[in-house]
Amino acid sequence: MTTQQVQAPFPGVFYRKPAPDEPVYIEEGQAVQAGDVIGLIEVMKQYVELKAEVSGTLESFSAENETVLEAGDIIASVEVSE
Structure with a gap:
């Protein structure tokens, strides 16, 4: 299978949650x-x-x-389904 890297489109601060007291958007291993x-x-x-x-x-x-990310920094990897 192919793996695609998700990169930061611009500099900024990355957050996995919509708010500090909320769960993460997605867990590793999830579809x-x-x-x-x-x-x-x-x-x-x-x-x-x-x-x-x-x-x-x-x-x-x-x-x-x-x-804190710079533009182009790798954020995550997705195994592409075919």
């Missing part, structure tokens, strides 16, 4: 559909949803919750 929200990136107090571009299984997160 994900193209368009599913897998996290948020905050830049200048604006939150942008980070969505999966392909359907498959979220293998792992490379970025932890509240990690």
Whole structure:
């Protein structure tokens, strides 16, 4: 199977949860559909949803919750379903 890396589209802070007291959007090992929200990136107090571009299984997160990212940093890996 093919693995696709999810990269930060711009610099900001990555969040796996919609709010501090909420559960994560998705756990490692769970199925994900193209368009599913897998996290948020905050830049200048604006939150942008980070969505999966392909359907498959979220293998792992490379970025932890509240990690400061640069554009192009790898956030997660998705094993693409065919």
